[in-house]
Amino acid sequence: MSSRLRATAASLVALSAAGVLAGTTLTTQAQATTPAAADGLPIKAEAPVVHLRDQRFGIDSRRYVVEGDIGLDEAGVQAYAARRIEIAQAVLADPDSEKQGLLGIERDGRTLRWRPGTTLTYAVVRASFADSAEYEQVVADMAAATAAWQSICGVAFAHLPAKDDDDGLELGDVTFPVLRRHLGGSTVALAFFPGDAPPERIVWAFDAYFGGGFDPVGVLRHELGHVLGFRHEHIRPSAPTLFSPESVAHTVEITEYAMTTLKDRYGDDITIHGPTDMAHRGGVLSFAFRDLHPHDVSQVLDQHNVCIRAGHHCAKPLMRLLGAAATARASFYVYNDRDDVDALADALGGASDIFGL
Ligand SMILES: [Zn+2]
Numbered sequence: 323m324s325s326r327l328r329a330t331a332a333s334l335v336a337l338s339a340a341g342v343l344a345g346t347t348l349t350t351q352a353q354a355t356t357p358a359a360a361d362g363l364p365i366k367a368e369a370p371v372v373h374l375r376d377q378r379f380g381i382d383s384r385r386y387v388v389e390g391d392i393g394l395d396e397a398g399v400q401a402y403a404a405r406r407i408e409i410a411q412a413v414l415a416d417p418d419s420e421k422q423g424l425l426g427i428e429r430d431g432r433t434l435r436w437r438p439g440t441t442l443t444y445a446v447v448r449a450s451f452a453d454s455a456e457y458e459q460v461v462a463d464m465a466a467a468t469a470a471w472q473s474i475c476g477v478a479f480a481h482l483p484a485k486d487d488d489d490g491l492e493l494g495d496v497t498f499p500v501l502r503r504h505l506g507g508s509t510v511a512l513a514f515f516p517g518d519a520p521p522e523r524i525v526w527a528f529d530a531y532f533g534g535g536f537d538p539v540g541v542l543r544h545e546l547g548h549v550l551g552f553r554h555e556h557i558r559p560s561a562p563t564l565f566s567p568e569s570v571a572h573t574v575e576i577t578e579y580a581m582t583t584l585k586d587r588y589g590d591d592i593t594i595h596g597p598t599d600m601a602h603r604g605g606v607l608s609f610a611f612r613d614l615h616p617h618d619v620s621q622v623l624d625q626h627n628v629c630i631r632a633g634h635h636c637a638k639p640l641m642r643l644l645g646a647a648a649t650a651r652a653s654f655y656v657y658n659d660r661d662d663v664d665a666l667a668d669a670l671g672g673a674s675d676i677f678g679l
């Protein structure tokens with residue numbers, strides 16, 4: 323372990339305490355593995371560090387990755403940990419202090435946003451890509467992802483293709499360049515927040531972006547959300563921690579059982595949204611059942627003492643993508659077992675009876 327990483331042990335303990343690093347599995351260029359902190363506390367988390375380099379722009383920095391895709395330098399990670407603990411303590415003291423609405427990036431207590439009507443320009447730096455296929459893909463993916471945001475957010479994006487091949491391009495000539503960086507591991511992409519200085523204003527795409535494990539347009543929509551100033555919902559103090567140290571094996575097992583059971587019982591009458599591969603799923607299961615409205619489904623299930631949620635689940639862009647106004651959503655956790663899944667499957671049969679299907 324380098325002395326530089328050792329020096330950050332205290333801040334990593336703070337991050338673990340804030341519940342943001344524990345259990346992360348991000349593969350890194352340099353990792354601190356379970357060192358003992360000065361106060362003797364073992365550090366449960368590995369410290370994900372990405373090495374960002376680009377000769378053209380003279381970029382050579384190592385960043386700690388928190389929340390999966392937020393890259394912070396050492397001062398940033400310490401400020402982040404301190405802020406998370408501060409917020410968590412404030413919410414513990416007064417649960418009503420937690421703000422509602424979309425989470426924004428803040429500086430000095432003020433939410434940072436681009437002024438409505440602003441046009442953010444970008445270049446997809448062709449020379450950074452392995453080949454023209456990758457470059458063409460990212461150009462197309464960026465067009466789709468920026469169009470999705472542009473239609474709803476009041477800020478415009480403009481691709482300046484002439485800058486893609488501009489050898490003299492400097493950071494600051496466009497609002498942000500999109501750069502390909504060869505970096506193995508599971509970190510897919512990184513972006514920046516409004517208020518970051520030009521050296522930080524880069525959207526990075528890493529090897530995993532091209533690995534087929536994610537919807538690449540979805541990845542860029544997500545990253546552009548950060549560019550616009552939005553933060554992850556799971557950092558709300560009241561939200562379950564993303565990188566919880568507890569095992570998710572049971573949740574995965576029970577969700578897989580639910581997928582199999584519902585498909586076996588109802589075949590084409592049920593549409594389960596999302597990936598079929600459990601490696602890409604959590605413990606929630608959104609579905610459509612025959613032609614029934616999700617609210618009707620939830621009402622009938624309720625009569626059988628099965629409680630699910632119905633609606634757009636605060637994911638309206640996703641609903642538009644699915645072509646659905648709403649979905650029914652069951653979720654599973656440590657307290658559920660296979661009997662609960664069977665009760666759900668039985669109760670869905672009841673829905674068929676009531677609606678004469
Ligand atoms: Zn993110």
